[in-house]
Amino acid sequence: MKKTYIKIAGIINLFGAILHTIGGQIELVNPLLDSNISIQQKSELTGAWHIVTILLFLTSYIVLKVGFKKIRNQEEKLLKPIAILYILSGIPFIITSYIYNANAFQWILLMPIGVLLVMGLPKSSIQKQNP
Numbered sequence: 001m002k003k004t005y006i007k008i009a010g011i012i013n014l015f016g017a018i019l020h021t022i023g024g025q026i027e028l029v030n031p032l033l034d035s036n037i038s039i040q041q042k043s044e045l046t047g048a049w050h051i052v053t054i055l056l057f058l059t060s061y062i063v064l065k066v067g068f069k070k071i072r073n074q075e076e077k078l079l080k081p082i083a084i085l086y087i088l089s090g091i092p093f094i095i096t097s098y099i100y101n102a103n104a105f106q107w108i109l110l111m112p113i114g115v116l117l118v119m120g121l122p123k124s125s126i127q128k129q130n131p
Helices: 003-034 039-068 079-100 107-120
Strands: none
Touching: 003 039, 003 107, 039 079, 039 107, 079 107
């Protein structure tokens, strides 16, 4: 396992979580709450926003723990699903940017974290082992 890639991914992930929490609240959530959409829509969208916040901080914790400490095999196994989640999570932002001709560049933070995690994984966890 290449810990340097994992450490970098964890630091970028934590930066993204902080940026999401502060910048997103100011730029996206506050205007949403001030809009004329229904209370139901506001509550569901705000709830979904904060679910993402929780996931960003939780995955930051896991990745940084694996990167900076001696870890158990069980914790290391969490990196591959996190990597896949981040790579796949970037795709909707690319698609919506194209469809709406907007700049939803969140994929620039998400996908590199996933790629760095894949690069940091041991080869045995990436490839299927032959019996």
